[in-house]
Amino acid sequence: MFRADFGGGFVRPRGPLATTQSGPDDDPDQRRLDDLGRKIEAVREQQPKPRPASSGRLNVVYRLSTEFVAAVFVGLALGWGFDALTGWKPIGIVVFSMLGIGAAFYNVFRAARQLSAEQEKKD
Amino acid sequence: MAAGHSPMEQFAIKPLIPIEIAGYDLSFTNASLWMLLAVGAGCALLTLGVKRDGIVPGRTQSVVELMYDFIERQTVGNVMGESGKKFFPFIFSLFIFIFFTNFLGLIPYSFTVTSHIIVTFAMALMVFATVLVVGFWTHGLHFFSLFVPSGAPAWIMPLLVPIEIISFLSRPISLSVRLAANMLAGHTMLKVFAGFVVTMLGAGGILSVLSIAPLIAGVLVTALEVLVAAIQAWVFALLTCIYLNEAVHLHEH
Numbered sequence: 001m002f003r004a005d006f007g008g009g010f011v012r013p014r015g016p017l018a019t020t021q022s023g024p025d026d027d028p029d030q031r032r033l034d035d036l037g038r039k040i041e042a043v044r045e046q047q048p049k050p051r052p053a054s055s056g057r058l059n060v061v062y063r064l065s066t067e068f069v070a071a072v073f074v075g076l077a078l079g080w081g082f083d084a085l086t087g088w089k090p091i092g093i094v095v096f097s098m099l100g101i102g103a104a105f106y107n108v109f110r111a112a113r114q115l116s117a118e119q120e121k122k123d
Numbered sequence: 124m125a126a127g128h129s130p131m132e133q134f135a136i137k138p139l140i141p142i143e144i145a146g147y148d149l150s151f152t153n154a155s156l157w158m159l160l161a162v163g164a165g166c167a168l169l170t171l172g173v174k175r176d177g178i179v180p181g182r183t184q185s186v187v188e189l190m191y192d193f194i195e196r197q198t199v200g201n202v203m204g205e206s207g208k209k210f211f212p213f214i215f216s217l218f219i220f221i222f223f224t225n226f227l228g229l230i231p232y233s234f235t236v237t238s239h240i241i242v243t244f245a246m247a248l249m250v251f252a253t254v255l256v257v258g259f260w261t262h263g264l265h266f267f268s269l270f271v272p273s274g275a276p277a278w279i280m281p282l283l284v285p286i287e288i289i290s291f292l293s294r295p296i297s298l299s300v301r302l303a304a305n306m307l308a309g310h311t312m313l314k315v316f317a318g319f320v321v322t323m324l325g326a327g328g329i330l331s332v333l334s335i336a337p338l339i340a341g342v343l344v345t346a347l348e349v350l351v352a353a354i355q356a357w358v359f360a361l362l363t364c365i366y367l368n369e370a371v372h373l374h375e376h
Contacts, residue, residue, distance in 0.1 A: 058351075059351075059354055059358065062301055062304070062305055063301065063358070066297040066300045066301040066304065067293070067297045069297070069300065070293035070294075070296035070297035070300060071289055071290055071293040071297075073293070073296060074289050074292045074293040074296060075289050078289065078292075096289075099282075099285045099286055099289055100289055102282075102286045102289075103285075103286045103287075103289035103290040103293060104293075106286055106287075106290055107290050107293060107297070110290075114365065
């Protein structure tokens, strides 16, 4: 129903209908369509590649900082819970917050690796 | 700034229809309203977009196809490959919901649901639970090997395994804090700049003339917020993919 708007020439019906008609080489419409496709392709190649959005850097800042803060927070929470359960007051918080800071650096390292992998895919 | 016009006032939750069941406050609030509107707007766009499936898409259909392709091929397909097919509906629903709550929140006098950490944390916990279920479903107890980094010497394991576990537990927190903090910071910034314009205009003299500066800043921040609204919805979907991919493939990647 939508194809009819183009008077038949522009969008060719797909499927068995198309094969019963003449081949693609001797059809002037098809040749014009191919020509247009090549022209668009040529123009597209000349244009500079779109660069990633400028807010990308802010996004990286948010991503890395939340990864860091979250791990420290989880370490502190685990330590606090450990102390509350065992009653060994300072030990849990000291040990787990240190582990949390370790996990924080590990998180940032991993997030940075993911970000650079994304960047490579974009280029 | 006059009292009652604090930049944080926009985040206040107000009950619209008070409901109380068994002592719990279950009121229908402005947050509930805007969540419903986001779901409604998302469903409306997606159903209207595919209603007339032309070979040459119209404007609405183009938008829907672009969104679908962006998540299906460029995000889920890119990160998870074939194994991502089953998770696509979940990730796409998350994306559409966050996308629409973020964008509806940009309308003046509306309410930004995703600026509340309890909402984003609920979604992050849903992702976390899905990762756990999928992980144990596909690998059984072998899923715990996710916490054992491959290729590290055995004596360092007592240090590395707790770090891996803390890192794993920190995911729902970083996922939810990132989205909520982005929305909260952006909308507060907008309100602060807008407030400056009003107070400077009211002050008269040279300040009235200078009030053009916060106005321009406000316009620029609005543009930035449009970007952030889309990017944060995508980042949430992307990280969900990355976490699910790890649960499915463990250390293969």
